[in-house]
Amino acid sequence: MQKYYVSPRPTSPEIHFSPEENIFLLRGISSPEDVRETYYPVIEWINAFTTIVIEGKDKIYSSSFPLKLQIDLVYFNSSSAKFIFDIVADFHKITSAGIPVIVEWYYDEEDTDMQEAGADIAALIGVEFIYKIK
Secondary structure (H helix, E strand, O other): OOOEEEOOEOOEOEEEEEHHHOEEEEEEEEOOOOHHHHHHHHHHHHHHHHHHHHOOOOOOOEOOEOEEEEEEEEEEOHHHHHHHHHHHHHHHHHHHHOOOEEEEEEEOOOOHHHHHHHHHHHHHHOOOEEEEEO
16 A cells, blocks of 8 residues: 655644555644644545455554554644544554554653543553653
8 A cells, every 4th residue: 555644734743654664653743724634634544554454455464563653743732632533543443353553652751741642542442552752
């Protein structure tokens, strides 16, 4: 599957999904004026990708080569939170095919709000995050 890349902008994160390199990254600030315009194409790409993986058409991932989703956001607004939740939930669907999905949640050591936001998303989806201090 083709990779998906969006350059970061002042109010939108870098989005870099490259299945061959096992790079699934959201990084930066997420407070776009039109959150749907930013995230609907991302959700469509993830849905197509997860379908391919779940149906076994992409044999790159396995228990010894799990998919790794990295979320490294400095800030996200409430409108973006729903889409971040959807992104994590959609990637988590891959576990139904026996493929582990690792979610790394990055936050600044002093930003407990960002750490708690990750914990809330993880609890709502029922997935464990690995928290990384930057």
